[in-house]
Amino acid sequence: MKKIILFGAGKSATYLIDYLKEQSVKHDFEVTVIDADYRTALFKVGNSAEVKADTFDINDSAAREKWIPNADLVISLLPPALHILVAKDCIRFKKPLLYASYISPEMRALENDIKNAGILFMGEMGLDPGIDHMSAMKMLDAVRAEGGKILSFKGYCGALMAPGSDDNPWKYKISWNPMNVVLAGKDGASYRQDGKTVEVPYEKLYDRNSTVDFPEIGKMAYYPNRDSLHYAALYQMEDVPTILRATLRHSEYCEGWQAIIDLGLTDNEKVINTDHLTYRDWTMQRVPHGQHQTIEEKVAAYLKKEKNARTIKQLKFLGLFNDEVIHLGGKTNAQIMLYVMTEKISMKPYDKDMVLLQHDVIYEHQNKTKKRTGYLIVNGEDLLHTAIAKTVGLPLGILAKLVLTGKVTVTGLHIPVMPEVYVPVLKELEEYNIRFKELES
Numbered sequence: 001m002k003k004i005i006l007f008g009a010g011k012s013a014t015y016l017i018d019y020l021k022e023q024s025v026k027h028d029f030e031v032t033v034i035d036a037d038y039r040t041a042l043f044k045v046g047n048s049a050e051v052k053a054d055t056f057d058i059n060d061s062a063a064r065e066k067w068i069p070n071a072d073l074v075i076s077l078l079p080p081a082l083h084i085l086v087a088k089d090c091i092r093f094k095k096p097l098l099y100a101s102y103i104s105p106e107m108r109a110l111e112n113d114i115k116n117a118g119i120l121f122m123g124e125m126g127l128d129p130g131i132d133h134m135s136a137m138k139m140l141d142a143v144r145a146e147g148g149k150i151l152s153f154k155g156y157c158g159a160l161m162a163p164g165s166d167d168n169p170w171k172y173k174i175s176w177n178p179m180n181v182v183l184a185g186k187d188g189a190s191y192r193q194d195g196k197t198v199e200v201p202y203e204k205l206y207d208r209n210s211t212v213d214f215p216e217i218g219k220m221a222y223y224p225n226r227d228s229l230h231y232a233a234l235y236q237m238e239d240v241p242t243i244l245r246a247t248l249r250h251s252e253y254c255e256g257w258q259a260i261i262d263l264g265l266t267d268n269e270k271v272i273n274t275d276h277l278t279y280r281d282w283t284m285q286r287v288p289h290g291q292h293q294t295i296e297e298k299v300a301a302y303l304k305k306e307k308n309a310r311t312i313k314q315l316k317f318l319g320l321f322n323d324e325v326i327h328l329g330g331k332t333n334a335q336i337m338l339y340v341m342t343e344k345i346s347m348k349p350y351d352k353d354m355v356l357l358q359h360d361v362i363y364e365h366q367n368k369t370k371k372r373t374g375y376l377i378v379n380g381e382d383l384l385h386t387a388i389a390k391t392v393g394l395p396l397g398i399l400a401k402l403v404l405t406g407k408v409t410v411t412g413l414h415i416p417v418m419p420e421v422y423v424p425v426l427k428e429l430e431e432y433n434i435r436f437k438e439l440e441s
Contacts, residue, residue, distance in 0.1 A: 001028050001029070001030050002027070002028070002029050002030070002072040002073070002404045003029070003030045003031075003032070003070060003071050003072050003073075004020060004029055004030070004031045004032070004071065004072065004073050004074075004075065004400060004404070005031075005032050005034060005067055005068065005071040005073075005074050005075070006020070006031065006032070006033045006034065006074075006075045006076075006077065007034050007035075007058065007074070007075070007076045007077065007078050007086060008034075008035060008076060008077030008078045009033050009034075009035035009037075009040045009041040009044045009045075009053075009077075010035070010040070010077060011175075011176060011177075011386070011388070011389060012077055012100070012126070012176065012388065012389050012392040012393055013033070013044060013077050013389070013393060014044060014384055014385060014386070014389045014393065015385070015389050015390045015393040015394055015397075016075070016077070016389075016392075016393030016394065016396055016397045017031075017033060017044045017045065017051065017393075019393065019394055019397035019398070020051060020397055020400070021046075021048045021050065021051050023397065023400075023401050024048075024050035024051055025050060027401065027404070027405060029050065029401075029404065030050065031050060031051040031052070032051075032052050032053075032054055032067070033045050033051060033052070033053050033054070034053075034054050034055060034056065034058075034067065035053070035055060036055060036057065036058070037055070038053065038054070038055035041053035041054065041055060058078060058082055058085060058086070059085065061085075061089075064085065064086070064089050065089065068086070068089045068090060068093050068095055069093045069095075071095050072095070072096075072404060073095065073096050073097075073098070073400055073403060073404055074086060074090055074095050074096070074097045074098070075097075075098045075099065075396055075397075075400060076097065076098070076099040077099070077100065077393075077396075078099075080101040080102070080104060083099055083101065083104070083107065084104070084106045084107060084110075087107060087110060087121065088110070090119065090121070091110060091113050091114060091117050091119070094117045094118065094119050095119065096119045096120040096121070096122075096403055097119075097120075097121045097122075098120075098121075098122045098125055098396050098399055098400060098403075099122075099123055099125065099396075100123075100124070100125055100126030100127075100129075100130060100392050100395075100396060101123065101124070101126070101129075102123065102124055102129060103123040103124060103413065103415065107121070107123065107413070108413070110413070111412070111413045114411075114412060114413045115411070115412045115413070118411050119411055120403060120408075120410060120411050120412065120414070121412070121413045121414070122399060122414055122415070122416060122421075123413070123414070123415055124415040124416065125395050125396050125399060125415075125416055126391070126392035126393075126395060126396065127157065127159075127355060127357070127388065127391035127392045127395075128157035128247075128357070129415065130391075130392070130395050130416065131357065131376070131391055131395060131426075131429070131434070132155055132157050132245075132357055132359075133231075133234075133415055133416050133417050133422075134395075134416050134417070134421070134422035134425060134426050135357065135359060135374060135376070135422075135426065135436055136153070136155055136235060136359050137235065137417045137418075137419075137422055138422055138423070138426060139359055139361055139372060139374050139438075140153070140235060140236070140237070140361065141419065143361055143363050143365075143372065146365065147365060147366075148363035148364065148365040148370070149363055149364045149365070150237060150240050150361060150362075150363045151240065151241060151242070151362045151363055151364060151369070152240065152241065152242035152243075152360070152361070152362035153235065153237060153240060153242065153243050153244070153359070153360070153361055153362075154212075154242070154243075154244040154245075154246070154359070154360045155244070155245045155246070155357075155358070155359045155360075156212055156214075156220070156222050156245075156246045156247070156248050156356070156357070156358045156359075157246075157247065157248060157355075157356065157357045157358075158220070158222075158247055158248025158249060158355070158356045159175050159176055159353065159354075159355055159387070159388045160172065160248065160249070160250070160353065160354050160355075160356060161173050161175075161347075161351065161352070161353055161354060162351075162352040162353060162354040162379050162380065162387075163354075164352070165347075165350075165351040165352050165353070166250070168317060168345060169252065169256070169310065169313050169314045169317045170250075170252060170253050170256055170314055170317070170345055171250035171252045171253055172249065172250065172252075172253045172345060173345045173346060173347045173348075173351060173353075174341060174342065174345060174346050174347065175347055175353040175380070175386050175387075175388050176386075176388045176392075178338055178341055178342050178346075179334075179338050181341065182266060182334050182337050182338050182341060183266065183268060183334060184247070185202055185205045185206070185223060185226070186202055186266070186268075187202065187226050188200055188201045188202045188205065188226070189205060189223070189224035189225060189226055189227075189228075190224075190226070190227055190228065190229055191224050191225075191228035191229065191243060191244040191245070191246075192228065192229060192232070192240075192241065192242055192243045192244075193241075193242050193244070194241050194242060195241040195242075197229065198224075200224055202261070203261060203262075205223050205224070205258075205261075206223055206254040206255075206257045206258040206261065207254075207258045208223065208254075209221075209251075210222050210223065210224075210246075211251070212246075212248075212358070212360075214248070214356060214358055214375065215358075215373065215375050215437070215439060216375075216377060217356065217377070219251075220248045220249070220250065220356070221248070221249050221250060221251040221253070221254045222246040222247060222248050222249065223246060223247055223249070223254060224244060224245070224246045224247075225245040225246055225247060228243050228244050228245040228246075229243060231243070231245065234415065234417055235417065242362075248356050248358075252310065252314070255310065255311055255314075256310075256311055256314040256315070259303050259305075259311045259314070259315065260315075260337065262286075262302075262303055263283060263285070263286055263287070263299070263302075263303075264285055264286050264333060265282075265283070265285075265333050265334075265336070265337050266333060266334050266337060267332060267333040267334060268332045268333070268334035268335070269332065270332060270333070271330045271331065271332055272330070272331065272332070272333070273329070273330055274325075274326035274327060274328045274329060274330070274331055274336060275325070275326075275327050275328075275329060276325060277325065277326050278322065278323050278324060278325055278326065279319055279320050279321070279322045279323075279324055279326060279340075280295055280320070280321055280322060280323055282320075282326060282333075282336065283295075283299065283315070283320040283321065284298070284299070285333075286302070287299055287302045288302065294307075295321045296312050296316070296321060299312065299315065299321075300312050317344065318340050318341075318344050318345075319340065319343075319344060320340070326339075347383050347386075348383070349382065349383045350382070350383075351382075351383060352379060352380045352381065352382065352387075353379075353380040353386045353387045353388060354377065354378065354379050354380065354387055355376070355377070355378040355380075355387040355388060355390075355391050356375075356376070356377060357375065357376040358373065358374070358375040358376075359373065359374045359375075360372075360373050361373075361374075370440065370441070371440070371441045372438060372439070372440050373438065373439045373440075373441075374436050374437070374438045374439075375436065375437055375438075375439075376434065376435070376436050376437075378390060378391055378433070378434055390432065390434070391434060394429060394432055394434065395416070395425055395429065398424070398425050398428050398429070399416070399421065399425060402421075402424055402425070407424060408420055408421055408424075
């Protein structure tokens, strides 16, 4: 009997746990789901005989040493900063580790230790990053196999609301980690366009009016991800003139979030006392206090907008012009905004989310320039069974099964760009209606 430990039973774990329940019966796996909140783990596990719930503080090294040595494979859905605790124990006890978030510098520093232990650490094994890597490499490898020369690669991904649930002025609701939403893009972005590196500062990231036509959906806005060039080597595209990875949003969201940035409401450094601070005064930190003007007029003038502009309505929807006291103690602006976003634009029980993923590859073949577009649309079912949970969790579960059944034998620190991983994982994802379509022009 093979034993799997899953650390984390939060929003992204629902489909993963359900998948592990299925596979535990088929392959005689014993699965333990460990979360800081025992009730959450117990609820997600349900009545399964093969999958059990438990709890302990992940910072407790003695508790980790009780569980990890007895596992055959470990999956982490913990916050990214906590992966390193699990990783060091997995190296020590020579246990493979799978996780969905980006490979951090701290994890990269362990690369030789992972290699010497002869085990697999697979990071970036969720949606974005994860499915985006696998589907991109499948397309790129296919173009190369046909004799094509790649001239441009652009990839876009977004966790959004399905039509009918995008019913607020932002055309957006939070379906995953809300602090990631608040801090998105803080490091700015870089990508390559026609052979030249383009650097975009955070202060201008959402103010670019960049759009892409998404098949079956229509025109979508996007902003570039932090470091598209990092993936040039991983995608074997060092000499490709144009490389871009970006995040999809509706144009309303980008316009509104640029205003939030301009007002300074995403700073995560300075702590301010909110116990006597109103939302109105908080919003006005950078805004000149002119006379004989409403707050809407003052903010509109500062943002160079009309007082009835969509952006002003978005800020009003968030309650940023209210006289209510925030009363959260000492918080940074980003932490206050986290509270505001969670209160005002979280998913409701009846809402359905939607995941969009698109790759555009321009290539030369037999002296002709061609474009190949691959795209994915996944709709969620409800607040628990979200598209984001499905697309983050299932790749982890499928790879766990492939490793424990001996179908994937690679070792070392990796992301899923090799055929022995992406071919079987993408194939099985189709059984769960996570299926790419392709267009050629």
